[in-house]
Amino acid sequence: EDKVVQSPLSLVVHEGDTVTLNCSYEVTNFRSLLWYKQEKKAPTFLFMLTSSGIEKKSGRLSSILDKKELFSILNITATQTGDSAIYLCAVTSGTYKYIFGTGTRLKVLA
Amino acid sequence: GAGVSQSPSNKVTEKGKDVELRCDPISGHTALYWYRQSLGQGLEFLIYFQGNSAPDKSGLPSDRFSAERTGGSVSTLTIQRTQQEDSAVYLCASSSRTGDTQYFGPGTRLTVL
Secondary structure: OOEEEEEOOEEEEEOOOOEEEEEEEEOOOEEEEEEEEEOOOOEEEEEEEOOOOOOEEEOOEEEEEEOOOOEEEEEEOOOOHHHOEEEEEEEEEOOOEEEEOOOEEEEEEO | OOOOEEEOOEEEEOOOOOEEEEEEOOOOOOEEEEEEEOOOOOOEEEEEEEOOOOOEOOOOOOOOEEEEEHHHOOEEEEEOOOOHHHOEEEEEEEEOOOOOOOEEOOOEEEEEO
């Protein structure tokens, strides 16, 4: 059965800290891995990763994929209170299926 | 439109009633997905539409759930004889083609009393 596992489930840090969120997966016909940020209801897209070892970066956020070890990490440096959210990892399998993890709930304290 | 829209944003209903949730995808997006997110849980796949192809309904939890997509655009998710366990946020997403980045709507929070 395809599955995506995220860790930790929740995390509390202080502003300025660096955090690393983990996503491991077991899927057949892997196509891509995506990260989303969910603050209220609608997840917003952060990154899509398809190639191993190539870092995607956007401001203080970065992500990398390891297709051999079947995992990805999302790094956030110099965290701010606005980074508080649930971070979702999803893997696309086959032609269209998206399998989501349960997310990591990040809380950044001022 | 600028993004995926969903209506209503919140729906409170009594157990046993039917509800209809609407999703208007981004114009030109051929792929449309419905998900359910219960409190503290990840996104649970419900149904997928791609163009005029037969939808993948494999994620629908029971025969009380059904969905339609008219004219390859707007979609309606119908839940008949609602139960308390149907309470969740129902999210719709669309993408320009299969396997592309999904863009999510703001969701409908359904509460069944």
